[in-house]
Amino acid sequence: FETSPQSIRLYRLYNHQVMEAVTYFFILVDLALALFEDPAVYLLPVWATCAVELVCLLIFTIRLVHFAKVTPRNKFWKDMKNICVILTLLLTLFDIILYWTLIATGYYIIRWSRVMRPLFVVNFTESRQIRRAFRNIRNTLPEVANVFFLFMFSMVMFSLMGLKIFSKRHFETAEGTSYFNNYLDVFFDLYVLVTAANSPDVMMPAYNASGWYAIFFIVYIIINTYVFMSIFLAVVYNNYKKHLTNEVMKLVLLKRCKMIEAFKLLSVKKGTEFVVKEAQWTQLVKLVAPDISNSHRELLLKVSQEEQEKYIGKDSFIRLADLLNIKVITMKTRIHPIETWMPKLYNSYVSQAIQKMVKHRWFVYVFDIIIVINAIFIGLDDENSMISNAEWIFLSLYILEILLKLYVYEPKTFFARNQFWNWFDTWIIIAALLATTINAVLKSSGGYTSQQVLDFVLILRVLRLVRIVDSFQRFRVIMNTVINIGPTMLVFAGLIVVVYYVFAIIGMELFKGKIKFLGTNSTDPAADFCGNPKLINSAFAMSKYCKNNFNDIVSSFIILLELTVVNQWHACLLLANGFVAVTHPSARIFFCIFHIVVVILIINIFIAFILEAFLVEYSLHKTEVETAIEKNIQEL
Amino acid sequence: FETSPQSIRLYRLYNHQVMEAVTYFFILVDLALALFEDPAVYLLPVWATCAVELVCLLIFTIRLVHFAKVTPRNKFWKDMKNICVILTLLLTLFDIILYWTLIATGYYIIRWSRVMRPLFVVNFTESRQIRRAFRNIRNTLPEVANVFFLFMFSMVMFSLMGLKIFSKRHFETAEGTSYFNNYLDVFFDLYVLVTAANSPDVMMPAYNASGWYAIFFIVYIIINTYVFMSIFLAVVYNNYKKHLTNEVMKLVLLKRCKMIEAFKLLSVKKGTEFVVKEAQWTQLVKLVAPDISNSHRELLLKVSQEEQEKYIGKDSFIRLADLLNIKVITMKTRIHPIETWMPKLYNSYVSQAIQKMVKHRWFVYVFDIIIVINAIFIGLDDENSMISNAEWIFLSLYILEILLKLYVYEPKTFFARNQFWNWFDTWIIIAALLATTINAVLKSSGGYTSQQVLDFVLILRVLRLVRIVDSFQRFRVIMNTVINIGPTMLVFAGLIVVVYYVFAIIGMELFKGKIKFLGTNSTDPAADFCGNPKLINSAFAMSKYCKNNFNDIVSSFIILLELTVVNQWHACLLLANGFVAVTHPSARIFFCIFHIVVVILIINIFIAFILEAFLVEYSLHKTEVETAIEKNIQEL
Known part of the structure; x- marks a missing residue:
């Protein structure tokens, strides 16, 4: 690092919050372009989206050049993430130029560089956490691949046995079709059995013939469903933990080196x-x-x-x-502002009594009971005007509670950063007050009640009930853990968005417009087969799955989520089969790859992550530094 | 403890292997009685099973009295497990007497004490491991219960919101029935969504109406399916680890105390x-x-x-x-017995060449290739006589391999305890040789080939292929871990058997004879509705599930396993509905309790157990003692 005043100013500018916010904003804009490009939620002309994309690319380039200025040259070129960003920038630019050239000469080409947009999310210096998560996945891969090969080997062996044992016995399934007489079918049936989706149907024909055949399936389920799936989790967890430790160690080392350098200077x-x-x-x-x-x-x-x-x-x-x-919590009891302004009033007999009352534990109990009564009222029929009026009483009671608490406790302490529940309470009440008022005004002005506003009020009302959890010590521990690991979970959300985005873009290019949703009350006969004659009488159309399509990025994200919740393989197959029917059997590959990437890898890493975060939060070890400070503080 | 010669002799007798084997045997006999009692696999007269049970009780009493003799009196009566055994013994005796008295007076009563039989498995001193596993579960319960309450609370809240938001909009499901308009139905639908079994069907009616409604289901799935299920695992794992450490610490302390006592004496x-x-x-x-x-x-x-x-x-x-x-491995290279008998022959030029060849790594590769070719042959049609004859060639090649290895390596080293794969190989080959010979003899003698023998040969052939895994270093690590945690997994199997036994006995008393399986090719019209008119046209009978019943202990165990593999709730509900149809709606309670006990608790503990075992095996820490020895050995 250079220590000249100019380079320090540049460095400070680079790390300035506004600059980072701008970068984040344009990354978001770049990703959001998928909303407006064909297949779009709101279609914009291609020149408009391309122009916005070029602006984004420009911003990214400026940012990168800025980063190059503050980093030593050899360090900059050694860093894979910079090279990755440069390549992505160049390829995107090339794609845009190619697209317009071909359009000008009358051809059409897909905008293939859109798949690479999530690379900006991962590779900019700002998204350190997501990059770390990806690095973690990459490091876990080889070990998981080993277990996956073993698992596949076991699958192949069992399929072979199943085929040899059952095919010559000519059993029939409940639907009367032949059973276990083709290697690929056997393999696929047994693979579905791992997800337990076709249990016990797959076993019934053999089991009906003889109880001994059940042993084959029981051994299979124990080995492949339970042992192998647990080993997948164990391997992912083990690697996750190991690499997390390595990452932390590296960071600590880096920090220490930098501090030593700073010490040498000063x-x-x-x-x-x-x-x-x-x-x-x-x-x-x-x-x-x-x-x-x-x-x-x-x-x-x-x-x-x-x-x-x-x-x-x-x-x-x-x-x-x-x-x-380390956050130092100021334990000094602050004086309440009212006490400073009007000490006489605040310390009067009535005021003292109120303070005593609010601090009493029965105050909490009374409001817990009010919450329970509120819950019952919400459950009752809200067409009744008496019950909808009762809502105003509850609302005023809750407002009274917050005002009383603000009167008794010092506001700054009450709204301290770690007082999650106070913030939660206050926001919910303010939002509910606003929404209820808007609703009442709308109703009285024109007799018109927006159902959306009512729904919003309802959700707020129900959320208010969540507060009761905080009254029980035993639940509080769990809730606090969940709240504390919340921010880290957002990293995971970023990771999921990146993976989904790539699959969504590919899915849109492959399947856009193939399946159409024509509205629930459409009189168009095509609505019964999703606007594609190939789906006439298919299970896909019969289950009214037409809206599960890749026709825009939002629908794509929702269908990918449905594919992630994969336990119900039948439904999943149903979805996949719908798309296979309208395109080509090889479309199955897209769904298989998605299944392996998301379900076997990402979901297990998510579980490993929650496991580790929970265990760490639960045991809350004091760090060495913290104990050293405690000692010093005691000595003071 | 007393140190008189007589009490020592008694103590030694108590811990003698034969005595322990006898106890195990009679526990097994006691449990196996369920095979012969109504509803039975092979029905024996009631007096016979009762007589055997009395013998078992007598043996248990003797064993208990013996234990009381070698244990100080106050210690014996303080131990819950002894009191538990005594109570079980008395209650079983009381049940038998009551049964016969009532039979004599013309009444019939169920043998309710049968449910308590697994208590013998758990409470005898011999099954320390299973008892520890149960203690672990009991200690984990309070914490899991807390999470369960929170989970239920979240379910209740979401159901309330779902009901309020969707009921007044009058959506219809794909089948045309009404949607989300009854609180209990909503709750049940959303509970099934946690297991992901009805995704995306449960969401489609709302999603078809508006994309915004999808948010409700997405938030629900993230919170309840992913976060809560992971927290269940995290809490179980955390407690499992904590209590395991406690147990180990206690054991170490106990051992240390006893050793100090012994030291004082000597x-x-x-x-x-x-x-x-x-x-x-x-x-x-x-x-x-x-x-x-x-x-x-x-x-x-x-x-x-x-x-x-x-x-x-x-x-x-x-x-x-x-x-x-600590197992001391004798590293001394033993001299091959042939070398001691015929040193000249063994050290001759040809013999030396053979030894060099067998030890060469190409020897392993060649046999790996043979295994692969063998796999292809197994996959081919075995009606072809050339291919079935090829089997003899493969068999002789494998025998040759083992003989060559035995010639080169010292037999005792080759068959050492830790040489799992050598044992595996040898047993598989011997069994295959025997089975193939028997099959050939049967075929040539009467032209008769038992399909069962052929199946057995086939399984052996396929198992032989598993050996190829050992040739790859990366897979070997994983396989060895699985093999090493195998014995501990048996403890878990014991635990599962105990839980299943209790549910099976209760299930048999509730549902025996209600659903009958009349054979696959039965001409009896009752076969189409499982012999119970209430099941005419039911999905249960249509799916040919008749053999899934509680008519004997073996069928009960299989149906309970099917219920454990619960992901496919539809099938599970189908099973449960079948039994509800033939009895009473409250029968659902039985299936719900089983689901909560086995799926939420036992399966998570199983995963926690594999996780922990895998992590420990993977990191294989050297104990303090082992390092101390190493130091001393180096000093020698």
Whole structure:
């Protein structure tokens, strides 16, 4: 890194929040283009989307050049992610030019570079977390592939046995078709049995003939459904844990190296040791963490100075980064603002009584009971005007509760960052108040009631009930864990979006317009077979699945989610068969690849991730640094 | 513990292998009685089964009295498992007497004590492992119950929202029935959606009306199917791990206490320390581990003596139990017996060449290729006589391989305990040789070929192919892990048997004879509706599920396994509905309880168990003791 004032200014500009927000915004715009390109939710002319895309590419290029300016040259070119971004930029540009050239000469070509858009999400410096998740998956792959081969081997063996044992016995299925007499069919039937979707149907013909044949299927289910699927999870979990540890170790090492470098720059020699002067240290802390309070900084200083005054040693200096990450909770009981303004009123007898009442545990119980009564009222028929009026009473009770609490507890403490439930409560109540008022105004003005507003009010009402969970200690632990791992779960959501996006774009190119949804009350006879004669009398059309199509990006995401929830293979096959019917049998490959990538890999990693996050949250080990601080604080 | 010679003799008798084997045998007999009691696989008269059961009870009583003799009185009565056994014994006796009294007076009563038989499996001292597994489940329950309550709460909330949002819109399902208009139906539909069995059918009517409704189902699936199910696993895994650690710690503590007691009895004072003399130590080791070799014992002695000769200190003495558990592998290359008998022949030029050839890695490759060719032959039509004759060639090739290996490697090393694959190979080949010969003899003698023998030969042939896995290093690691956790998995099998047995007995009493299977080719018209008019035209009978019944213990076990593989809820409901149709709607409770106990609890514990076992096997930490020994061995 260069330390000239200009490059520092450039670096600071690069890391400025506004710049990062702009990058995120344009990545989002780039991804959202799929909404407006054919097959589109709202079709825009091609020149418009291309223009927007070019703007995005320009922004990305500027961002990349900026990054190149603040990074040493050899480091920049060694980093795969930069090369990846450059390649994606060039290929996208090439694609756009090619597209317009061919259009000009009268040809049509698909915009193949759209598949590469998620690469921007993954490869920009900002999305470190998603990149880490992908790296984790890549590292897990070889081990999972080994288990997958073994699993396939076991499948092949069992299919062979099944074919040899059952084919010559000429059993018949319940539908009267022949049973287990073709190797590929046997293999496929047994693969579906792993997901347990065709149990016990696949076993019944043989079981009806003799009870001994059941042994074959029982052994198969134990080995392939239970043992192998658990081993998949175990391998994924084991690798996930291992690579997570490696990543963390690497990060810690990197941080330490950087801190040592910083120490070398700032330190002066004192006696035999190198130390950093207190003034410089204070200046540094003020620079890197401008929003911490003076008392907090002084505390950090006290903790960092070991025995010698006015100087900070190497070890303490290196620990600074960790120290800054620790949230210091100000335990000082703040004085309520009303008390400062009107001390007499606030400390009056009535006021004191109110404060005592609100702090009493019966206050919580009473509101729990009110919530339960509220739940019963919601469950009752809301056409009744008395019950819909009762809603106003509940709403005012909840508002009263929040106002009382705000009167008793200091507002800043009440709305502290870690007070999730207070925030939750307040937002829900404010939203409910607004929505109910809007609804009432609409109703009284024109007798018109929007069902959408009513639904929104209802969801808010039901969400309000969730608060009761917080009253039970035992549930609170679990809920807090879930809330704490929430942000990390968003990383996972990003990962899923990236994978879905790629499959959605490919799916749209393959299947767009093949299956049409003509509305529920359409009188068009084509509505009965999804607008494609090949689907006449098919199970797909009969189950009214027409809306499950790849005709725009939103529908594509929903159908991919349905394919992810794959346990019900019959439905899944039904979906796949619909698309195979309107295109070509090889379309099955698309669905198979999606199944293997998402169900075997991504979902297991998701489970591994929740498992690990939950275990870590549950056991909440104190870090070494934290204990060191505790010791120092006690010494003060 | 008493140390008189008589009580020691009693104690030794109690722990004698024969005594334990007898107890196991009679527990097995007691459980197997269900095969012969009404509803039976082979019906025996009631007096016969009762007589056998009385014999079993007598044996158990003797065993218990014997245990009481060798245990201090207050300890015996404090132990829950003894009281449990006594109660079970008394209740069973009472049940038998009651049964016969009532029979004598002309009444009929069910033998309700049969449900309690698995308690013997759990509560006898011998089945420590299964008891530990049960204790583990019991300890996990409270935490799981908390998550379960939260899960139910979330279900209730979503059902309420679903009902309120969708009921007034009057959508219709694909079958034309009304949709989401009854709270219990909504709740049930959404519960089934957790198992993903009715996705996307349950969502289609709303989704067809508007894409926005999909959000409700997507949020539901993410929260309940993915997050909650993962949390169930995380909580079970976390508790499993925690309690496992506790159990191990307790065991280690107990062992240590006992070793200290033993040391106090044997030690003599020498200087300031208490020590055990070498002679006494040797006598002790000879007594507790009579089958270890002299050289092994001397090695242990050398390891135990620290600096002082002829005496063993307290720490080393306590470590003895751990030392005895370590398997010492004799690395000494034994001389091949043929070499000792005929050294000239064995070391001749031809013999040397053979040895070199067998040890060459191409020897392995050649046999891998033979296995692959064999696999192709098995896949081909075996009616062809040339191909069935080829089987003899393969068989002789495999025999040749084993004989060659035995010629080159020392037999005792080749058949060492840890040489799983050699044992596997040899047994498969011997069995295949026998079966193929029997088959050939049968064929030539009367032209008669038993299809069962042929099937058996086929399975052996296919199993032989499994050996190829061992040739790949990457698969070997996984396979070895599976083989190593195999024995522990048997504990789990015991646990499953206990749970299934209880449900099977209850199921048999509830549903016996209600659904009959009359054979596949039965001309009886009743065969079409499983012999119960209530099932005419039911989906249960149409799917030919008649053999899925509770008419004997074997059928019960199979139907319970089908219910365990529960993903396909439709099939499961179909099964349950069949039984509900022939009895009473409340029969559903039986199936629901089974689902919660087995699928949510037992299966998750199974996954947790595999996860933990796999992780431990994978990381194979060396214990402290082992490293201490290594150090001592290096010093020698």
